[in-house]
Structures are given as structure tokens and as C-alpha cells.
Amino acid sequence: MAQTILHKAETRGHANHGWLSSYQSFSFANYYNPERMQFGALRVLNDDTVDAGMGFGKHPHDNMEIISIPLEGDLEHKDSMNNVAVIKNGDIQAMSAGTGIYHSEYNNDRASQVKFLQIWIYPNKRNVEPRYDQLTLNLADRHNKLQQVLSPNPDDAGVWIHQDAWFHLGKFDKGIDTEYTIKKQGNGVYAFVLNGQLEINGQVLNTRDALGIWDTDQFKITALTDAEFLLIDVPMVF
Amino acid sequence: MIKIKTMNQTQILVIGRHPEILQTVVRLVNNNPEWKGTGCLTEQEAISVFDQQVFDLVLLGAGIDESSEDSLCAHFKARKPDIKIVQHYGGGSGLLSAEIYEALKSNQL
Numbered sequence: 277m278a279q280t281i282l283h284k285a286e287t288r289g290h291a292n293h294g295w296l297s298s299y300q301s302f303s304f305a306n307y308y309n310p311e312r313m314q315f316g317a318l319r320v321l322n323d324d325t326v327d328a329g330m331g332f333g334k335h336p337h338d339n340m341e342i343i344s345i346p347l348e349g350d351l352e353h354k355d356s357m358n359n360v361a362v363i364k365n366g367d368i369q370a371m372s373a374g375t376g377i378y379h380s381e382y383n384n385d386r387a388s389q390v391k392f393l394q395i396w397i398y399p400n401k402r403n404v405e406p407r408y409d410q411l412t413l414n415l416a417d418r419h420n421k422l423q424q425v426l427s428p429n430p431d432d433a434g435v436w437i438h439q440d441a442w443f444h445l446g447k448f449d450k451g452i453d454t455e456y457t458i459k460k461q462g463n464g465v466y467a468f469v470l471n472g473q474l475e476i477n478g479q480v481l482n483t484r485d486a487l488g489i490w491d492t493d494q495f496k497i498t499a500l501t502d503a504e505f506l507l508i509d510v511p512m513v514f
Numbered sequence: 515m516i517k518i519k520t521m522n523q524t525q526i527l528v529i530g531r532h533p534e535i536l537q538t539v540v541r542l543v544n545n546n547p548e549w550k551g552t553g554c555l556t557e558q559e560a561i562s563v564f565d566q567q568v569f570d571l572v573l574l575g576a577g578i579d580e581s582s583e584d585s586l587c588a589h590f591k592a593r594k595p596d597i598k599i600v601q602h603y604g605g606g607s608g609l610l611s612a613e614i615y616e617a618l619k620s621n622q623l
Binding site for chain 2: 303304305306308310313319320335336337338339340373374375376378396398402403
């Protein structure tokens with residue numbers, strides 16, 4: 277019997293730093309909610325909006341798989357591995373912080389905000405060599421089907437990370453449905469609605485709502501309106 | 515040996531191999547007036563500091579190999595069986611406070 281947990285959009289933590297508005301699905305920085313610590317290996321899902329010309333200054337990370345998915349605008353990334361890149365809507369970036377890195381992220385556009393998802397997954401191995409990966413995705417590959425954008429395998433579709441995790445993006449027209457089969461025994465899926473209305477396992481989800489589902493092999497996803505969503509398939513015990 | 519215990523502050527020993535990240539984590543710990551962080555880059559330094567001061571929590575940061583973690587944990591548990599030891603992830607401000615709150619909460623059970 278599938279187990280589920282519903283996280284309505286309005287129950288997320290929120291930090292407003294003026295230049296940064298961050299909606300946090302799990303405890304992060306000053307937002308601490310013991311009931312919202314993680315979903316399996318998924319530890320952070322921040323829904324961030326960065327003002328024009330602003331950004332995150334140089335700051336460190338270690339032992340975490342960090343994935344950025346821009347939703348609107350361009351974000352400039354610089355890191356201590358000498359990577360300088362701009363990630364834009366349609367891209368995905370993965371970084372294994374491992375033994376330690378520094379990076380910064382800026383919205384260099386003087387007029388427009390940047391909206392992006394910042395996702396942290398616990399690694400399956402500590403102290404790996406830091407690495408950075410970025411990919412431009414074909415948006416057509418998610419229209420009315422699921423597009424794999426992340427996996428544990430360097431040779432598979434999308435970017436890869438040090439964890440038995442898979443991400444899929446979907447952009448479904450109203451009425452389209454599909455069955456999702458969980459990738460690995462013991463994994464669960466955190467389904468996050470980017471916009472529109474979905475039904476998963478009988479639960480109706482609206483924009484920025486999320487449903488965690490585990491102890492099942494598969495589940496049905498139906499778009500009740502035109503909808504975009506992200507499926508995060510992660511180990512529940514790791 | 516007389517051990518130093520500062521009243522009303524939770525004493526947190528942070529161990530990590532990356533000097534800048536260690537410095538950042540200790541600074542972030544010390545941003546909370548109820549917490550006092552002490553940072554150590556090596557096992558020897560950590561053991562020496564632990565033996566001289568009363569700690570409530572140990573955070574194991576990045577770069578410490580498994581065998582060193584095991585020997586450090588064995589030493590700390592032998593000296594203070596109720597010490598809470600957690601592996602710190604993330605290296606910055608994101609998870610730190612929640613990790614500490616969760617560790618201290620379980621300490622109180």
C-alpha cells in the first residue's frame with residue numbers, strides 16, 4: 277500500500293531577504309521545522325527568486341549533491357574549480373561538493389528576476405572529488421511525456437550525481453496521463469508541481485504543491501489542466 | 515584533569531580538513547549566542563581539545579576518512595559516552611542550524 281505525504285505550497289518555509297525570496301520545502305537556514313527535514317535523500321528544495329543584478333556571493337559547500345534548475349532568467353555560476361557558466365531556463369546544473377568547493381551565483385540581468393529551483397540530495401559517498409556538470413535540455417522532449425534530466429549514471433540521459441536518484445520533468449497538456457514506475461526498490465518520489473493542476477494517486481495538486489509517495493512500485497499522474505512538474509526519485513533510506 | 519565548561523552555551527566541536535570551510539562553519543555556529551563553536555583541522559588537535567573541554571556535540575565535516583572518523587568517535591565515546599556526534603553535510607549555512615537542533619533534541623531524549 278502506497279504511503280504519501282502532502283506538502284501544500286503555502287505550508288513551505290519562506291525567507292524574504294529583499295533581493296531573494298526563497299520558498300523552502302524543507303528546513304533550511306533560519307527555517308526549522310522538525311516535521312520538514314527531508315524526503316529520503318532529498319534534503320533541500322528551495323524555490324528561489326533573485327532580483328535583477330543580485331545574487332549569492334562566494335560561499336562554501338561540501339558533501340552534498342546540488343542541482344539547480346532555472347525556471348526564468350539566467351543565472352551566472354562561478355566556482356573554485358574555475359568553472360564560469362550561465363545557466364538559463366531549459367538547462368540543468370549538477371554539482372558534487374564532495375571535499376569542498378566555493379561558488380557564487382548571480383543574476384547579471386539589470387531588469388529581470390531569475391527564478392530557479394535549488395535542490396540538495398545527500399550523496400551516497402562522502403568526500404568525493406568535487407565536480408560540476410551542466411546540460412541544455414530539449415524542451416520538446418518533455419511535452420506530454422517524461423524527460424529524464426538526472427540519474428546516477430554518467431552514460432544515461434541528463435546530468436548525473438553520486439546518489440541513486442532520478443529526476444524527470446514533464447509538461448503535459450490537460451487530460452494527458454502516464455504511469456511512473458519508481459526506478460529502484462526502496463526509493464520514493466517527491467512530485468513537485470511547477471504550474472497547473474495534477475492528480476497523483478487520487479490526490480489533486482496545484483501549483484507548487486508537492487506529494488511524496490513511497491512503498492509502491494508505480495503510480496498514475498494525470499494533468500487536470502495544462503501542467504508542468506518535476507519528479508524527484510530518491511532512496512528513502514540511504 | 516579539570517575540564518572547562520562555559521555555562522549556558524552549547525559547546526560544539528567542529529572537525530574538518532578544509533580550512534576555509536571549517537572557519538565558515540565555526541563562524542556560523544558562533545552567530546547563535548547560545549552556541550560556541552571550536553574548530554579543529556586534525557585528529558590530534560581534536561582529541562587534545564576534546565580532552566580539555568566539555569563538549570555537547572561534535573560535527574564531523576568534510577575530508578575526514580572513515581578510519582579517522584571511527585577512531586575519533588571511539589575516543590570521544592570512551593571519554594564522554596553521551597556525546598552526540600553527527601556528520602555535517604553541506605558545508606555552509608543551509609543545513610547547519612537544523613542539524614544542530616535535531617542533534618540536541620535527540621540528546622534530550
